[in-house]
Amino acid sequence: MLEAITFWILAAGAILGAAAVVLPPFGRNPIHAALALVTTLFFLAGLFVMLSASFLAAMQVLVYAGAILVLFIFVIMLLNLRGPELGEARITGVKVASAFAALLLVGKLAKTAWTAGAMPAAPLPAGEEEFGGVHGVAELLFRQFLLPFELVSVLLLVAVIVAVAVARRRFGRGVE
Amino acid sequence: MMGPVTLQHYLVLSMVLFGIGLAGIATRRNALIMMMCVELMLNASNLALVAYSRHLGVETGQVMAFFVMALAAAEAAVGLALLLAVFRHLRTVNVDEMRQLRG
Numbered sequence: 001m002l003e004a005i006t007f008w009i010l011a012a013g014a015i016l017g018a019a020a021v022v023l024p025p026f027g028r029n030p031i032h033a034a035l036a037l038v039t040t041l042f043f044l045a046g047l048f049v050m051l052s053a054s055f056l057a058a059m060q061v062l063v064y065a066g067a068i069l070v071l072f073i074f075v076i077m078l079l080n081l082r083g084p085e086l087g088e089a090r091i092t093g094v095k096v097a098s099a100f101a102a103l104l105l106v107g108k109l110a111k112t113a114w115t116a117g118a119m120p121a122a123p124l125p126a127g128e129e130e131f132g133g134v135h136g137v138a139e140l141l142f143r144q145f146l147l148p149f150e151l152v153s154v155l156l157l158v159a160v161i162v163a164v165a166v167a168r169r170r171f172g173r174g175v176e
Numbered sequence: 177m178m179g180p181v182t183l184q185h186y187l188v189l190s191m192v193l194f195g196i197g198l199a200g201i202a203t204r205r206n207a208l209i210m211m212m213c214v215e216l217m218l219n220a221s222n223l224a225l226v227a228y229s230r231h232l233g234v235e236t237g238q239v240m241a242f243f244v245m246a247l248a249a250a251e252a253a254v255g256l257a258l259l260l261a262v263f264r265h266l267r268t269v270n271v272d273e274m275r276q277l278r279g
Contacts, residue, residue: 015196040219119231
């Protein structure tokens with residue numbers, strides 16, 4: 001019962017935060033959208049804890065809320081958009097239709113998943129508190145998934161180099 | 177409604193979040209907001225991965241969610257750098273005005 005109440009609170013918070021990111025009245029200012037996204041990410045971290053993925057929840061807060069969203073807010077402040085640059089929050093027929101189509105598609109998928117029948121959680125293997133902890137995830141990450149792990153580290157290095165190369169001001173122009 | 181929380185609850189929640197992100201990408205024209213919607217969709221897929229991981233009793237799904245997080249970090253870094261470069265040229269982040277390649 002307590003689990004159900006916690007789930008519904010966390011789910012409602014996540015959905016409200018996500019809606020605040022998207023809906024023009026709240027999300028018109030990108031800073032408000034970013035803060036709403038942080039709220040959603042925190043609620044999702046809570047859901048990860050409920051799914052006994054404690055390490056992933058910690059990473060969610062550290063990496064997503066702590067690093068990626070800070071990057072977003074940094075860029076928002078760097079751009080320093082003013083009223084007209086934000087664009088007008090017009091509601092056109094195309095927008096309504098495309099939003100409706102997106103929600104219809106996902107609603108159909110959700111209906112299929114819902115009617116597939118309830119699947120309760122499998123009993124956790126022995127050493128319950130270890131499931132989703134640092135130890136269990138690291139075992140998998142450094143044995144079975146070692147190659148993808150190393151490839152991801154190369155990818156992050158490439159991404160950093162690309163970001164610096166793309167975002168810096170061009171040399172050569174105005175230097176000579 | 178207040179029965180036990182099953183896999184389906186998490187899957188439907190994940191799809192609702194994914195749908196909100198998809199609708200945001202379809203409707204918003206501010207590139208920053210669209211990137212936030214991408215993050216939202218990635219997080220929704222993460223939730224589905226972790227829910228399956230818990231309900232099947234294997235941690236592989238959580239490792240996949242880690243990879244998704246790393247990819248999201250790379251995507252955000254490159255995407256925001258591109259956005260900065262575009263903003264320097266066009267003085268806008270409205271994707272409808274980025275149309276130099278339109279035929």
